[in-house]
Amino acid sequence: MLRLNRAGLADTQAWEAAGIQLPGFDYDTVAQNTLSAPEWIHFGAGNIFRGFVANAHQKLLDSGKANTGIIAAETFDYEMIDKAYRPYDNLTLLVLMNARGDLIKKVIGSITEAITADPNREADYTRLIEVFENPSLQLASFTITEKGYSLFGPGGQYLSVVEQDLANGPEHPVHAMSIAASLAYRRYLKGGYPMTFVSMDNCSHNGDKLKHGILTVAKEWAKKGLVEDGFVAYLEDERKITFPLTMIDKITPRPSQSVQAALLEQGIGGMDVIVTSKNTYTAPFVNAEVSEYLVIEDKFTNGRPALEQAGIIFTDRDTVNQVETMKVTTCLNPLHTALAVSGCLLGYTLIADEMKDPVLRRFVEMIGYTEGLPVVVDPGILSPKQFLDEVLQERFANPFIPDTPQRIATDTSQKVGIRFGETIKAYIRRDDLDPVQLSAIPLAIAVWCRYLLGLDDEGQTFTLSPDPLLESLQARLQEVTLGDKGQKAAAAVQSILHDEAIFGMDLYATGLGGKIETMFTEMLAGPHAVRATLEKYVVQEAPTTISG
Numbered sequence: 325m326l327r328l329n330r331a332g333l334a335d336t337q338a339w340e341a342a343g344i345q346l347p348g349f350d351y352d353t354v355a356q357n358t359l360s361a362p363e364w365i366h367f368g369a370g371n372i373f374r375g376f377v378a379n380a381h382q383k384l385l386d387s388g389k390a391n392t393g394i395i396a397a398e399t400f401d402y403e404m405i406d407k408a409y410r411p412y413d414n415l416t417l418l419v420l421m422n423a424r425g426d427l428i429k430k431v432i433g434s435i436t437e438a439i440t441a442d443p444n445r446e447a448d449y450t451r452l453i454e455v456f457e458n459p460s461l462q463l464a465s466f467t468i469t470e471k472g473y474s475l476f477g478p479g480g481q482y483l484s485v486v487e488q489d490l491a492n493g494p495e496h497p498v499h500a501m502s503i504a505a506s507l508a509y510r511r512y513l514k515g516g517y518p519m520t521f522v523s524m525d526n527c528s529h530n531g532d533k534l535k536h537g538i539l540t541v542a543k544e545w546a547k548k549g550l551v552e553d554g555f556v557a558y559l560e561d562e563r564k565i566t567f568p569l570t571m572i573d574k575i576t577p578r579p580s581q582s583v584q585a586a587l588l589e590q591g592i593g594g595m596d597v598i599v600t601s602k603n604t605y606t607a608p609f610v611n612a613e614v615s616e617y618l619v620i621e622d623k624f625t626n627g628r629p630a631l632e633q634a635g636i637i638f639t640d641r642d643t644v645n646q647v648e649t650m651k652v653t654t655c656l657n658p659l660h661t662a663l664a665v666s667g668c669l670l671g672y673t674l675i676a677d678e679m680k681d682p683v684l685r686r687f688v689e690m691i692g693y694t695e696g697l698p699v700v701v702d703p704g705i706l707s708p709k710q711f712l713d714e715v716l717q718e719r720f721a722n723p724f725i726p727d728t729p730q731r732i733a734t735d736t737s738q739k740v741g742i743r744f745g746e747t748i749k750a751y752i753r754r755d756d757l758d759p760v761q762l763s764a765i766p767l768a769i770a771v772w773c774r775y776l777l778g779l780d781d782e783g784q785t786f787t788l789s790p791d792p793l794l795e796s797l798q799a800r801l802q803e804v805t806l807g808d809k810g811q812k813a814a815a816a817v818q819s820i821l822h823d824e825a826i827f828g829m830d831l832y833a834t835g836l837g838g839k840i841e842t843m844f845t846e847m848l849a850g851p852h853a854v855r856a857t858l859e860k861y862v863v864q865e866a867p868t869t870i871s872g
């Protein structure tokens with residue numbers, strides 16, 4: 325039985341005989357180089373980081389174009405490091421699934437250290453500081469989910485953890501943004517060395533969001549006299565510190581038990597799927613699709629890995645912005661979110677199965693082709709139409725990708741504003757378009773509201789995916805029941821649709837509030853009303869686009 329750890333990898337023949345590609349660089353030298361002159365630290369040691377980012381860096385290490393590894397850091401879920409990294413010597417088995425169902429397997433060894441930002445683990449925290457104090461550090465990248473950047477709670481006030489960090493100053497921070505600010509402060513004090521902070525999360529203008537998070541904390545500390553005066557200026561000086569925009573794309577589902585079973589059958593043991601107490605799904609392996617895109621604004625102040633040699637695109641800010649807008653607000657993520665919430669209601673557990681459902685397929689075709697494409701700006705480096713074709717015809721439909729609507733439904737409240745709101749805003753801006761022409765996007769919002777009731781289309785309760793606003797949103801809908809004839813339900817859903825903190829706008833002011841409210845109440849008629857409502861509004865004809 326093959327075991328994923330450094331000792332296990334010594335039997336290279338056995339791994340190669342099992343068709344598993346191994347790291348092609350001298351691990352000890354790279355690990356030693358990283359210890360003495362670290363260049364790259366990544367926060368958020370989750371699946372996309374291991375399955376995409378770390379693999380891209382391994383390509384550079386394998387071809388001698390890099391000579392230090394990546395340090396993985398966790399500010400949130402220390403159990404991941406304890407259970408999915410350290411027992412496996414920080415190695416990951418990457419399993420890519422193509423449309424033929426082949427499992428393409430590769431050991432990722434480019435992560436040479438894995439540490440927590442747990443203030444109770446002195447050695448870990450000392451190492452974090454040491455990394456940031458070293459002039460060699462080029463970048464800190466992040467995949468910490470959209471909520472990881474958020475400093476504020478539902479009422480617009482600072483989260484209590486942030487309030488404590490702001491009061492305590494840079495000594496014992498807890499929130500990811502305060503930890504990043506505190507480590508940047510150490511770097512400033514040590515010599516004001518340059519470096520770059522790179523968000524790789526799926527949020528619109530992710531670099532700006534990261535900058536805003538770190539700067540807000542720094543400014544509050546400065547106001548209270550908890551940091552030296554020059555610190556804020558250091559963070560704002562673009563010769564020293566930058567926060568490029570990025571667009572990242574690779575469907576990387578939670579580790580699946582079916583993949584674990586397939587690996588076991590192929591003689592690879594110890595691949596247990598772990599669900600941490602913070603509900604992170606992790607494992608020594610990562611399963612992902614083959615397609616991948618990472619586009620980064622080329623604005624680094626202390627050098628960067630030559631990732632263009634590993635297929636990563638570096639370009640100017642406007643182009644990244646356009647590519648990101650295309651993916652996150654039009655051609656991929658809105659479709660995913662619509663499939664996520666409707667899939668949970670209709671009892672699906674696989675995205676590829678939803679794509680076989682003609683109503684759901686047509687629903688996302690309408691969101692993408694009919695309603696999204698007319699407002700997309702072609703970024704020039706990727707064609708929106710071709711990207712959308714690939715998403716709908718190949719990527720979502722790939723039956724071997726074990727992706728679930730339940731994963732994608734996680735944190736939907738954090739995402740609906742960007743994923744649907746940006747297109748609505750584009751319709752408002754354009755003289756030749758009007759938001760009231762939209763029907764699939766309002767339907768997706770109505771389905772999300774219906775999803776929040778926690779009753780599927782059979783009328784049975786189901787477990788909603790985690791979401792920081794779940795409790796408060798469900799409280800607003802607590803009076804709503806199936807069979808509700810209208811008044812109470814309409815009033816309840818109105819409070820959500822008016823909420824600018826969620827959608828970035830009052831949906832009633834766009835002319836869409838009433839339409840969504842009607843769709844929502846139609847979905848309450850009783851069992852199977854969700855499907856009936858989808859069938860009513862999803863136009864069963866060949867894809868067309870709204871002209872304009």
Ligand SMILES: NC(=O)c1ccc[n+]([C@@H]2O[C@H](COP(=O)([O-])OP(=O)(O)OC[C@H]3O[C@@H](n4cnc5c(N)ncnc54)[C@H](O)[C@@H]3O)[C@@H](O)[C@H]2O)c1
Nearest residue numbers: 368369370371372400401467468469472500525526575576
């Ligand atoms: N999985 C994908 O298909 C995919 C594709 C493109 C982009 N992304 C982006 O990457 C993010 C992470 O995806 P993943 O697949 O790695 O998920 P994951 O569940 O495997 O990992 C999530 C990571 O975020 C950290 N995290 C969660 N909440 C946090 C918080 N409040 N503060 C700080 N850290 C927090 C976790 O500890 C973990 O390291 C997504 O939210 C998305 O923005 C994911």
Ligand SMILES: O=P(O)(O)OC[C@@H](O)[C@@H](O)[C@H](O)[C@H](O)CO
Nearest residue numbers: 526572573574575576657660732
């Ligand atoms: O990761 P999230 O929560 O921002 O969104 C869920 C999915 O839509 C997302 O993970 C996609 O799989 C990904 O954006 C594909 O590149």
